[in-house]
Amino acid sequence: DAGVTQSPTHLIKTRGQHVTLRCSPISGHKSVSWYQQVLGQGPQFIFQYYEKEERGRGNFPDRFSARQFPNYSSELNVNALLLGDSALYLCASSLAQGAGQPQHFGDGTRLSIL
Amino acid sequence: AQTVTQSQPEMSVQEAETVTLSCTYDTSESDYYLFWYKQPPSRQMILVIRQEAYKQQNATENRFSVNFQKAAKSFSLKISDSQLGDAAMYFCAYRSVGGATNKLIFGTGTLLAVQP
Numbered sequence: 001d002a003g004v005t006q007s008p009t010h011l012i013k014t015r016g017q018h019v020t021l022r023c024s025p026i027s028g029h030k031s032v033s034w035y036q037q038v039l040g041q042g043p044q045f046i047f048q049y050y051e052k053e054e055r056g057r058g059n060f061p062d063r064f065s066a067r068q069f070p071n072y073s074s075e076l077n078v079n080a081l082l083l084g085d086s087a088l089y090l091c092a093s094s095l096a097q098g099a100g101q102p103q104h105f106g107d108g109t110r111l112s113i114l
Numbered sequence: 115a116q117t118v119t120q121s122q123p124e125m126s127v128q129e130a131e132t133v134t135l136s137c138t139y140d141t142s143e144s145d146y147y148l149f150w151y152k153q154p155p156s157r158q159m160i161l162v163i164r165q166e167a168y169k170q171q172n173a174t175e176n177r178f179s180v181n182f183q184k185a186a187k188s189f190s191l192k193i194s195d196s197q198l199g200d201a202a203m204y205f206c207a208y209r210s211v212g213g214a215t216n217k218l219i220f221g222t223g224t225l226l227a228v229q230p
Contacts, residue, residue: 003158033217042118042205042220043159056215090159097216100147100166105159 002026004093004106012112013081021076021109025093031055032074033103034066035090043090049074050097078111086113116141118208120221127196128229134181135191135224137206144168145211148182148189149218154202162204165189167211193226201228 005024013019025032031050035043045058049068063079072093078085088110092103117140127133139148150162165173165182172180177197181190193200203225207218 031216035218040222042207042222043218045215045217045219048215048217056217058217088157092159092218094216100164100211101216102161102164103216103218104161105151107156107158 004091004104006089006091006106006109008109009107010110010112012114014114015081015083017081018077018079019081019111021078021089021091021111023074023076023091023093023106025072025074025091026104029093029095029104030072031094031097031101032068032072033092033094034074034076035092036060037088037090037108039087046076055097081113083113085111087111116143116146116208116210116219118206118219118221120206120224122224123222124225124227126227126229127193129196129198131196132192132194133196133226135193135204135206135226137189137191137221139187139189139206139208141187141208141210143210147209147211148180149207149209150178150180150189150191151205151207151220152200152202153205153223159205163191196228198228198230201226 033048034046037043047066048056088108090108094101148165206221
């Protein structure tokens with residue numbers, strides 16, 4: 001079975017632009033979470049969606065938004081990009097909502113802001 | 115709020131030797147999960163091992179084992195018989211039980227080098 005897939009792999013944008021990152025979870029997984037990993041730091045939680053509903057939001061500005069589609073894939077949108085948004089964006093999926101459910105990560109999207 | 119601290123930015127071990135990575139956390143919750151994730155240079159985060167807080171027995175997965183000290187809020191990872199493929203960034207992570215979200219709270223990571 002395919003793992004979590006993210007697209008694009010790399011992206012270069014300039015300040016003020018908008019970006020959309022995409023994630024396809026493992027088949028059958030209904031939960032998708034997004035994390036931001038700045039170079040040299042651990043991932044920071046941005047959003048979690050389960051069954052197409054937002055279940056959690058991290059400490060990120062309103063420029064960050066996300067949604068989950070009926071097929072459980074997800075998009076992360078970031079508006080008015082800042083230099084500080086440069087990071088690796090990771091998507092993780094899990095089968096269900098339970099705390100013990102392991103999260104499976106994708107390879108990430110490397111976003112560079114010029 | 116919960117926090118996770120990894121005080122060793124970098125560690126090095128000889129092939130076939132044993133190494134221990136440290137992790138401490140802070141929480142007022144009594145039930146939670148702890149995880150160790152491995153992130154090789156290829157970037158994909160891989161689950162190494164997990165521990166349920168209410169279980170006193172330390173988790174083991176082949177060459178990987180943990181030393182979970184709940185009272186001390188310590189969760190170290192021991193890698194036995196280290197292999198070149200173990201070289202990676204290792205992250206300790208915490209997750210609450212209950213609540214609306216299953217978010218992971220990560221430490222800053224420990225970069226492990228394996229010397230041949």
